Amino acid sequence: MKLETEILQADHGGYGRACAILVSGGLVSLPTETVYGLGGDARNDRAVARIFEAKGRPQFNPLIVHVPSAEVAKTYVEWSHEAEVLASAFWPGAMTLVLPIRSDAGISPLVSAGLSTLAIRVPAHPVAQELLEQFGGPVAAPSANPSGRISPTTAAHVLAGLNGRIEAVLDGGACDVGLESTIIGLADDAILLRPGGVPAEVIEAALQMKLRHHAEGAQLSAPGQMTSHYAPGAAVRLNAEVRMTGELMIGFGDVDCDLNLSAASDLTEAAANLFHHLHALDAKGATGIAVSPIPEVGLGLAINDRLRRAAAPRD
Structure with missing residues (x-):
């Protein structure tokens, strides 16, 4: 059944309408500082099932639950010293923690895809914060795009x-970070499950320890680990020095290109522009997109992760 998708403003009426939709089991896309999420009541099996349906998302791929504070998060997951360190340093913000789910959490099992852990975060965006406070419940919210396609950074x-x-x-305007949250698994020792908006080096400094890294091809344990993901309609070619015939080019640094992630070689600016530029060239009907080399340091680790998945062979 095709719905009439409403565009709500971030005002009293908009928040009230969004909360009413969530309470009824409906879906609301909400802005976060990373990307727009597709939100549904994480306690409602039908609402969560509709998230998978709307995205065309495989149901073995877990979702992230959004809550307004660390204190609320503690009611859904088993807390640890490492969780306290990271939450104190980076929440609200672009970090997701994966922790053992509490037996009394009341979260739909569809959210965790049958795992004994839950991915949870506290977003920093004021519109997301206000909606979560007013709704008063956990909101499961993967990126608000068809599964495997480019993540959305605008309404x-x-x-x-x-x-x-x-x-x-x-509608809360354009997202500031423009790159999904970093996901850290804390069920055992600390492991980087997905690079994202908080660089791994900064996390290691806070924990005073090195992170293990999720092995490519291992069992899915967090969102964003599918091999082919974040993909535009066009084929993507990485580490390109020049564009080939028929390609449009996304540059980094002082290069000839159609769109530049950051002419100043600023990785923060590049992260914010990544999905926006992929959307823009996709909308032009590009058959091929070439992307300049990106340094594999800091936020470059997360940018390259998204680009490799965008360029991966598609099913």
Whole structure:
């Protein structure tokens, strides 16, 4: 059934309408500082199932639950010293923690894809914070795009992919970080499950220890680990020095290109622009997209992770 997707403003009426939709088991796309999420009540099996349906997302791929504070997070997961260190340093912010789920959490088992752990975070975006406070419950929210495609950083991106499949989009403007959250597993020792908006080096400094890294091809234990993911319609070629015939080019640094992630070689600026530029060239009908080399340091680790998945062979 095709829905009339509403565009809600971040005001009293918009928050009230968004909360009413979530309470009824509907889906609302909400802005976070990373990307727009596709939110549903994490306690409602039907709402969570609809998230998978709207995205066309495999149900073995777990979701992230969003809550307004660390104190609320503690009611859903088993807390640890490492969790306290990271939450104190980086929440609200672009970090997700994966911890053992509490037996009394009341979270739909669809959220964790049958795992004994839960991915949870406290977003920093004021619109997301206000909605979570007013709703008063946990919101499962993967990126608000068809599964495997480019993540959305504006309300327009959400509508381009999900219009007619969800009830509403709460418009909070463009996302500041533009790259999904870093995911840290803490069920055993600390492991980097997905690089993202907080660089691994900064996390290691806070924990005063080295992170293990998730092995490519290992069992999925967190969102964003699918081999082919974040993909535009066009084929993507990485580490390109020049564009080939028929390609459009995304540059980094002082290069000839169609769009530049950061002419000043600033990785923070590049992260914020990544999905926006992929969307823009995809909208131009590019058949091939070439991307300049990106340094494999700091946020470059997360940018290259997204680009490798965008360039991976598709099913």
